[in-house]
Amino acid sequence: MGLTKNSTGLNAVDTGLDLKKFLPEDKVIALAGNPNVGKSTVFNNLTGLNQHTGNWPGKTVASAQGVCRHNGKNFILVDLPGTYSLMPHSAEEEVARDFMCFGSPDAAIVVCDATCLERNLNLVLQALEITPNVVVCVNLLDEAKRKNIHIDLDMLSLRLGVPVIGTIARKKGSLNRLMQAVDTLIEKGGNGKPYQVKYDEHIEEAVGLLAPLIEGKFGSKINPRWLALRLLEDDRALSEPLSKFLEVDVFEDREIMQQLNLAWQRLEQGGITKENLRDRIVCALVLTAEKICKGVITYDKNTYNSRDRKIDKLLTSKSTGFPIMILMLMVVFWITISGANYPSQALASLLFWGQDRLTDLFKYLGAPEWLHGAVVLGVYRVMAWVVSVMLPPMAIFFPMFTLLEDLGYLPRVAFNLDKYFKKCSACGKQALTMAMGFGCNAAGIVGCRIIDSPRERLIAILTNNFVPCNGRFPTLIAILTMFFVGTAAGLFQSALSAVLLTLVIILGVVMTFAVSKILSLTILKGVPSSFALELPPYRKPQIGKVIVRSIFDRTLFVLGRAVVVAAPAGLVIWLMANITVGDYTLLAHCSNVLDPFGRLLGMDGVILLAFILGFPANEIVIPIIIMSYMATGTLVELEDLSSLRQLLADNGWTWITAVSTMLFSLFHWPCSTTCLTIRKETGSLKWTAISMAVPTLVGLVVCFIFANIARLFL
């Protein structure tokens, strides 16, 4: 998950888990673990897929599958979202639980963080209650070594009764031993004695009343102890997936219910109610984990995390927390803007040289004028624009942001901002979903799954569009550069751009807070819910690998999108600009109709039309504007931003137009992919419609007020 080609754009829409085996004898391996333990790195390196690995809890929010070949066999790995427990509290935890329990994996690898092993063991113990085929992967051994934490893997394996393999997931060698252990386990079976957590005598007695009956009815289909415990807990949310899996509604089965009621009675006699049953079960798990780890882990309590504490003091303290955050944002933008300058110009020159060559080719072949127009002036030109203007900033911004994520900085942002989110009755984790929205709003929407409360999740979904995605960045940067900074490339210019862009983003963030608050007071009334955010240890990102992979990934993504979205859009615009109905072209008709409305908002008909036609993807808005102006006016050689500025000025653009366009770009309906994602995530057409209406309404109001007040003063 995260921000990669495979998870942004159309791929963000979750189509559900569709397990695909190549051969019937392929083995399915579930990959489970706490959030943030390097599970996705293990997955990536075993399968060769490129699933992004960031350093904040909640990164993987959907399941992904990949194939790992080992010893000539196929292993289908299913990467589950990180969970603290298989007794789920959120949508993503349910996904993990459902697969582990009902997906019938042949084995499960539970990945643990060596620097936090005791807490991780809770999940291992729960996994062992579901299936005996568990391999424990103790990952991040290099981090543990750095912190002087020593783990006796053999002793741990002895105590747990299952294979325990230590790994450094970044290094593929250790992963081979992991797969070997999995292979051996499936082929030869384990030593037969995986550890089973013992609860207190009353609970064990109750389990004893149910387990044999369950075993009799369902055999080896499901672990009887596990099911007995879940029935005793009266976990009705489990009923649906359970019934589907067993093909029988357990809670309707007379015999089972009879035994269950008897068991509940016996528990009550022992002083255990249904409420404190869960307490006791969880306590037993926690204390068992503690017991198993004694003697297995050795570390110096006072020094092992001192470096992390020092960094946190810097990043989250009262005096330095916020300034650093804003500075960080500005630096990221500044590097993006100044770094993208030359590559953009170079690409533009190259691609427009290409356009001239294509024109020559068409002339040489004697191709008809309209064909040249459609293919070269329409399709090719828009694609050329998108690639030369969109690609360099994206290729710089994404890697930088990814590095920040890998470091583990983003949860600290959520930590700093939570108080203000709480004031708006929203959740601090919304900061994380907004961060994802910077990359791609669709990915940001999916990321909202990390917010437990449905009400707060909806608020995050409805406001995610106030954060401009990478498709809108270049639009904002281009307008800022043309109208407010000057197209000369210098240190001052790029720094000013960065500052202005940061201000625009801050405006988006402020609007997010404001609208969240309004939503909480009106259609999404409610109180702030509970909130527990893990601040993971800082980890050194693999800088080289991240940069290379991200640039490659972004290039493919932009090129792909350019072909799929920009090219057809270019064709459509060219057609509209060259098909005449009555006295005007189709384009002129449409923009004339929209013109009075557009002018009210400080823009014009062409700009508004461009936004509407930009529904498939935000990055084509400016190309559409350019094309529309060029179609109605004289042909201009468009080689760089200064000639673009001239084109805009010739068509009536003033600084007011520029600002209004930027404001509308920030506050308008989500792109088609995002809308699709919202529909999928909320399951509701009503909320999808509202998610389109809210930012649009804000945009209309803000632009109207700004444009008319600004005109008053001019």
Next chain:
Amino acid sequence: MNEKSLNELNAGQTARVKKLLLTGSMRRRLQDIGLIEGTEVECLQKSPGGDPVAYLIRGAVIALRSEDSSKVLVI
């Protein structure tokens, strides 16, 4: 016997959990990460706004809001 709630701890102070007054899913969520009776907790850092506050619980750093930490009794 110095009984107080978790949110009354200052940065650097340590205490043991006496009782969880929380109910429902938040109770379970905290238990899942190891915050049960008898667990040792250290208050690490307050956020710039004063809330939430980061605590060290069984080797992991968890940020909690005062609404929730005020319902954890410690000694």
